[in-house]
Amino acid sequence: MRPLRVLSVTQVAAGESQSEPKRAKRGCHSTLTFFAKDKDGTTQPHDDALVITLKIGDYDVKRVIVDGGSAAEVMYPNLYKGLGLKPKDLSPYSSPLMSFDGKLVIPEGVIRLPIQTGPEVVEVDFIVVNTYFPYTAIVGRPWLHTLGGVASSLHQKVKFPSGGRILEIQGCQSTEKEELLEFLRGNLDVFAWDPCNAPGIDPSFICHHLNVNPSVTPKKQPPQRLSKEHAKAIKEKVNKFKRVRAIKEVFYPE
Known part of the structure; x- marks a missing residue:
């Protein structure tokens, strides 16, 4: 025009x-x-x-x-x-x-x-x-x-x-x-909707740490009473994360 x-x-x-x-x-x-x-x-x-x-x-x-x-x-x-x-x-x-x-x-x-x-x-x-x-x-x-x-x-x-x-x-x-x-x-494959969708990430790239003072003796918290449904769901989620090595269990001395 x-x-x-x-x-x-x-x-x-x-x-x-x-x-x-x-x-x-x-x-x-x-x-x-x-x-x-x-x-x-x-x-x-x-x-x-x-x-x-x-x-x-x-x-x-x-x-x-x-x-x-x-x-x-x-x-x-x-x-x-x-x-x-x-x-x-x-x-x-x-x-x-x-x-x-x-x-x-x-x-x-x-x-x-x-x-x-x-x-x-x-x-x-x-x-x-x-x-x-x-x-x-x-x-x-x-x-x-x-x-x-x-x-x-x-x-x-x-x-x-x-x-x-x-x-x-x-x-x-x-x-x-x-x-x-x-x-x-068109780019669904690049999105990780769950940590289990992105296994094998190098810890040098990203890693979560608890901000714990090593000089302080850890204290064991009293266990919480959960319903069977909640306890089962938590256990399944934790085991899922452990299988893909998104988390690992750490033992502290008493």
């Missing part, structure tokens, strides 16, 4: 007057509203993030998360490599970012790329970070505000005005879950 217009994300100066943008808004008659019918085709109730597919550069990029709480657009390694970008393509960016696990991340750099949604193109600055994230990129307030869009994770949509009409970007809620389930089904 040929772009109708190209917009660029800009930084508003601290002292710049906001009167002109307000007058521009008065002349805009497009109203972005979400209705109950906008939830048709979604799984309700849910607490899913809004994940969409966007055309970034010349590629349709899946698993892009829309985060209205983010003040920047962020790109992660999978997308960086998939677009064939090199370090020489990046401009310096030294301000650290806070990751979702609370750690500071030093960006690799920043690059300006176009995002096309229907006839609208918004040029945004993607901050490139080399850290794991389950999505390919984050688009936040700079992209949303420049596009004039409103996102609703409840309705799994982004709505934005274009040429006197209201256009929509549909979230990938069902696709997201289907892809995850398909991935899990």
Whole structure:
């Protein structure tokens, strides 16, 4: 689709007057509203993030998360490599970012790329970070505000005005879950649902030890009275672990 217009994300100066943008808004008659019918085709109730597919550069990029709480657009390694970008393509960016696990991340750099949604193109600055994230990129307030869009994770949509009409970007809620389930089904053999499913693990890799002070004489605890059913179940579980050498019995002197 040929772009109708190209917009660029800009930084508003601290002292710049906001009167002109307000007058521009008065002349805009497009109203972005979400209705109950906008939830048709979604799984309700849910607490899913809004994940969409966007055309970034010349590629349709899946698993892009829309985060209205983010003040920047962020790109992660999978997308960086998939677009064939090199370090020489990046401009310096030294301000650290806070990751979702609370750690500071030093960006690799920043690059300006176009995002096309229907006839609208918004040029945004993607901050490139080399850290794991389950999505390919984050688009936040700079992209949303420049596009004039409103996102609703409840309705799994982004709505934005274009040429006197209201256009929509549909979230990938069902696709997201289907892809995850398909991935899990295809990799069942790598999951150990029970210690007995992973016998022969080298103790140098992982081993559980009791935090016992060797200078303290162990004390034998009085036996607990268990029902026959509980005692039988415990015995079977212990014998199962012993057979695969997940545990071993240790004798202490009285």
